[in-house]
Amino acid sequence: MRSASEIILVRVSSEVSRDIRKRFYERIAHAPLVDLERIGSAKLIGSINIDVPRIVSGGTVLPALLISSITLLGMLSFLMYLNVEVFKLVIMAIFIGAICYQIPMMIGGRIFHRSREAHDELQHSIRGLIYGIKELKLDVKKRAAYFDKNLHAQELKILKHDKLANTVVRTTMSFGDLICFFVIGAVSFVFINYHAISKQELVGVIMALLYVTGPVAIMLATVPTVTIASISYKKLNQLLQSIPSERCNSELVDLPPWETLKFSNIEYQYPSYNDEPGFKVGPLNFEICKRQVSFIIGGNGSGKSTMSKLLTMHYTATAGKLLFGKTLVTSENIVSCRSLVGAIYSDYHLFDEFLIDLSDELRLKAEKYLEMLQLSHKVKIQDGRFTTIDLSDGQKKRLALLVSLLEDKEFYLFDEWAADQDPEFKDIFYKEILLNMKKSGKAVVVISHDSAYFDVADQI
């Protein structure tokens, strides 16, 4: 029976972990981009990998806690039946014990909380270590400084907090155990000397009290796990609450055909940070037309990529209107409007698998594109995925282009796509690929610093 209940418990906890993580994925998928950018990936991944397992392990001790509480209740009722005076004394001891217990437990909880906060910083630094390993490996001093100021410092902080918190919590637990035996001693002493209690009754009372120590010890042993789990639970909830939902209709609706995408007095301002007002773009007034290539040009930090996220409707304009033809983009149709868009952002992500069904026709088309992008000798398509994506930066970007061309959208946006292409392929991109897209009726927006190709643009 014990094994069966343990197996059931493990299985249930695995399912609970999966459910919490699934909830998390949904929240991320439905969150506005600006909030995800504000929170940062380190915190999100940290919470999934740290808080979820901690919450679940807190959950797994709950049955033991419940059984012990019921046993304790039963034993206290039995004690009341045996002797009301002893029962009152024990209740008083539990009451005083619980109050005394709370104070160090609160302190322990606070220290555990600090340790958890330090984990977020550590996650951030681990990301720096992994993504910046090339830079760190080049310079021993730089690497040592990064380790000292970040990784080692944060590890030390976590270690210090964990050690201190565990010391406080475990000492308090021992104090709890001590109270149990103190009560037994006090009962024996007080009742033997000052109260008329029969020997038989005293034996019964002491036996009951000794029996109480078992469940109390179990309850006390679960305290650190439950404390840590409750901190993670609070942390996870805080994070989930700080991820708002986009509040838009997630169903696809039919959109009337459109010819122009119109920006009418569009403004966007990033949320303020440390009392500094966020960067602002706009008011913007322009039209992007089908069968035209529009260039967006400007210096570094002038707001081109911000505009790209406004154009592809990831950022919601703080003022103004966005119209697809005559259709105003609203929360009702924004998901459908986004599905008209194919984009390669400057920080694009290349999936190694096709997330669309590859019909035979699409497969042939993909192979044709592989030839055109001069990648057929490097990459093949097998079982709905690329055989490799371990390619040069320029080649990876070409694969991203292949995927977005296959998706056959109506509106395309390329944020500095050609920046890392060789001169020969830059030429092909600006003079052939963009022209073909234009001919096939697409509206194309290109963010570019390649002044040599500005003449390709129908509008800048």
Ligand SMILES: Nc1ncnc2c1ncn2[C@@H]1O[C@H](COP(=O)(O)OP(=O)(O)OP(=O)(O)O)[C@@H](O)[C@H]1O
């Ligand atoms: N996620 C963000 N949160 C807050 N502010 C941001 C964010 N991203 C960009 N900014 C602000 O917006 C400004 C414009 O950034 P943006 O990325 O749009 O420039 P850009 O024109 O694309 O530059 P580049 O040519 O270097 O790519 C930045 O200077 C920065 O202050």
Ligand SMILES: [Mg+2]
């Ligand atoms: Mg940019």
